[in-house]
Amino acid sequence: MESWILPQQVKITVIGIRRFSFLNRYFGFWFMLLIIFVVSACRQRQQEQGPKYSNSLKVKAIPAYHFAVHPLYNPAKMMESYEPLIDYLNNNIKGVRFILEASRDYGTFENKYQNRDPEFLLPNPWQTLQAMKAGYIVIAMAGEPHDFKGLVIVRKEGGIVKPSDLKGKSVSYPAPTALAACIMIQYFLHSHGINVNKDIRNFYVGSQESSIMNVYLKKTSAGACWPPPWRAFQKDHPREAAELKVIWETESLINNSVMIRNDLPVEIREKVQKCLINLQKSMQGKLILDGMETACFIHATNKDYNIVRDYIKRFEKHVRKISMK
DSSP states (O other): OOOOOOHHHHHHHHHHHHHHHHHHHHHHHHHHHHHHHHHHHHHHHHHHHSOOOOSSOOOOOOOEEEEEEOOSSOHHHHHHHHHHHHHHHHHHSTTOEEEEEOOSSHHHHHHHHHTTOOSEEEOOHHHHHHHHHTTEEEEEEESOGGGOOOEEEEETTSOOOSGGGGTTSEEEESOTTOIIIIIHHHHHHHHTTOOTTTTSEEEEOSSHHHHHHHHHTTSSSEEEEOHHHHHHHHHHOHHHHTTEEEEEEOOOOOOEEEEEETTSOHHHHHHHHHHHHTGGGSHHHHHHHHHTTOOOEEEOOGGGGHHHHHHHHHHHHHTOOOOOO
8 A cells, every 4th residue: 555745744854854963963063062172171181280391490589678878969979879889788798689779858768767668778877766766776887986077068258257147047958857967067056056946047958969059059158068978079069169168067976877677687687787897898898988988887786876865855955856747
């Protein structure tokens, strides 16, 4: 008996074959994708377990220590004078790196140690007392004590002869916290009958060199500084210096300190201290010291600066309060 396939049955059969072909391609695609993923994961795992190779050599970073010096000079002069010292430390102390850090004015420098930013400091004696409070330790004194004194600079034809001649006139200083070049000068004037808060006009001009230049430019009648910047000014600006003179100088006190932050290794402290104190024993070291207008570095501790504490008490009692702001 013959069997007949109705048109409708033919249609259903064709649709079924098409659906089977589509599903076969669909699942075949995802099956192949799954195989590729598994093989890739296995290869990656094998690579992670095996040795690793690189064309670049990874070098461990060495500690960098910043050496901040208070504004003896303008930043350019500071770098010129103290960079040889930093080079010397880098050449003689291995495994670390020293970086010189200048400041544009006293306030900027004082903010740095208040924030405990630099690892090393070279502050003036008053700043030394403040830095102790922030956790810094004295390891040396920079220069002979007798070289730390205040100088009063005037123009040779300025008509200033005695301290009373300054009454009603202006005086320039680096900053109100400059010990030799402000505090000691103002105490000197006080002891010679000048009320520094009323009898004269005080201008705080940012640096030692600026204090001197204000006198040269006739912006002030007198300017305060201390020996190293005055010696440097005479070398660098002989024509301008020839029109000026030192008219008075104060008693000596104690020189600037070198300080280290109290969280640094004792080994680093001892190495830097040894390098500084031995600097004057070699010809290279003497040249470095000459460039800084510093005779030598001397061993010192926090206790050596108690004399400054007593001096400041007298000054604040009789003259004015000292503030960093």
